[in-house]
Amino acid sequence: MGNELLIRNGRVIDPANGVDGICDVLILDGKVAAVGRVGDAGAKPGRRIIDAAGKLVVPGLIDMHVHFREPGDDEEETIASGSAAAVAGGFTSVVCMPNTKPAIDNETHVEYIHRKGRQARKTHVYTMGAITKGREGVELAEMGFMAEAGAVGFTDDGSGVQDASVMRRALKYAAMFDQVVAQHCEDRAYAGQGVMNAGYYATILGLPGLDGLAEEAMLWRDIQLLKKSRLPVRYHAQHISTAGAVEIVRAAKAQGVPITCEATPHHLLLTDDCCAEYDTNYKVNPPIRGAADVEALRQAVRDGVIDVLASDHAPHLQSEKELEFLTAPFGIAAMECALSLYVKALIEPGLLDWPALIRLMAANPGRIIGVDKGALGIGKQGDVTIIDPDARYTIDVNTFRSKSRNCPYHGWKVRAKVEMTIVGGEVRFDNRRIENRAQTLDR
């Protein structure tokens, strides 16, 4: 089949170009060739026609915070399995975090991730490089070489850069490359051995608490460093989780500090009472917080203080999550149902409409990581996600393409389903075909 694709009659939402209406999208040779009323004239022989009536046709979604565990923990996830999960979740681009074993802290490792991503042939796989060698927080990693190899930013995610002088140097040095510097904000000394949100539930469950101030203190520190450096470096606060962090970012933005931030589905949906039965699927870092924090985060999304929605997809083996709450690893794997979770947290309560949600899932992350994606302009890469906004389904972890099942949303009834994921003009995920086949098998 020639690489020609016509998506007809969908509601095309492209916030970056101010598009929201029923029309067609034509993709030729992997690039967007037309957005508008192509009509029957566009239905040439040999061209694949996709009827998207009643569906949303949006720029391919971007998840700028995932852990695909390769290299080092391939039994939890690989770039291949993670990529399959990504397209099932509607993501045409993902950004892997560099906290693998070894850490992604040089150009060779960056190239390795890209190669594995290309071989998987599912989603565009990007990676951030580590800020410091081995993510040890001591010496700067080779940011320049990693940027040239295609890294889309820097972070020591999994932990924050503890030493303020190292962080100051990192921000200054990164200013040469127009790359975002992202931080997992957590003052480790203050956080101590905490395993869940510090508060009433930690107290009655007898678990060490992880106080939100550990996050806020580092976030505040970094903002002071940014102000002081006065350099044109972009800073991104990863997975913020507290009302205090929201206020710090809000104030910094009001002062013109070049800062963006992201929120995850679990911090927008869950409260720390969920840990009451010691279910380790709720153990995540930053921890699930209290109701006031969830409310503050949701309002911050509505107000535009939060720029990006990111899953922090963090797969772990069942055998690891079967350990005691104290010793089990942190992380939730929910990339495949992330879209439905955002809908539940933000669209259903009326905080966002669809165009606003798509902006936070495509245009904004694309801009922050500096890739020419997240919009449907002529000549742009043909990355498109087709969503059935009205579909209702029950989340079933056993259908996940991810290797892992550490997802606390199993059994949740949710709305909005990814129908099709198109990457560079190729259909890489087609739920219609999957469901048709399932029906055939049922008969």
Place this chain on the structure above:
Amino acid sequence: MALKRKSRHFNWTRKHLLGLRELSEEEITFILDTARGFEEISKRSVKKAPPLRGKVVVNLFFEDSTRTRNSFTLAAQRLSADVVEFTKKLSSVSKGETLLDTARNLEALGIDIVVIRHEAAGAPKLLARNINACVVNAGDGYCEHPTQALLDTYTIRRKRGTLEGLKIAIVGDIAHSRVARSDMWAMTKLGAEVTFVGPPTLMPAEVSRLPVKVSYSLDEVIEHVDVVNMLRIQFERMGGNPFPSVREYSHYFGLTAERMKRAKPDITVMHPGPINRGLEVESEVADGPNSVILQQVTNGVAVRMAVLFLVNHAAAQRA
């Protein structure tokens, strides 16, 4: 002293004892009443009764313990159960056999009751969800130590008749104490007014949401209370230094003979053991007329017999 027998016809249905937070006042009272009946067995010349004959109890201890382990062993033996001792120093994070694998192996050996002590809060719940045997919590992290609180309340009831209306101070490292938490649930459910006493650095997060009063001054509290339970300072659990020195801690929170002069004359002095003599309690007080510290140890056996008996009974009813 006659105990109230209002719960005599209560039907016990729990095959696990995981904590006291989820227990009702009736359930707690029922355990204590049952224990009262078992007390006599330990006073016979032949200290045995048959209810758990043919049953196997395993003491699965991942933390050091002498007192609680021996108490459970004796309790099981007095009910004619066979006892398997299983000691294991906690392995590092995910290395070695996991808790669940250990438990599944024990189950494959055909055990009926697991008595577990573990440094991770929630470990008994994890076990109970995954195996068929009865699970009894012998202390998990700083979450709960239900049989300790049961023997504490039992001892208070034996001494004072009831907990209803009593003022009880629990003094020391509240933040890291499973005894404080279990005591709080049991004592407040039975009608006592509980005050946590200790430095703010040893109070847990959001302590104000717990059903207790909080005081940072033992001197302010000591005059008003009927019972004082002096917790052991858990040097191994605290981390950092929540108080500057042992000397300073004792000065503010030690139960000294001097402080006792201002207490009610009939105050009951308790300690879950093992005592750091001279730190939490001066020897003169620990060994003095108000102390019930050794009665607590004695009563522990009867209380644990009751618990083993009841969980086994509930399991048999279900089978």
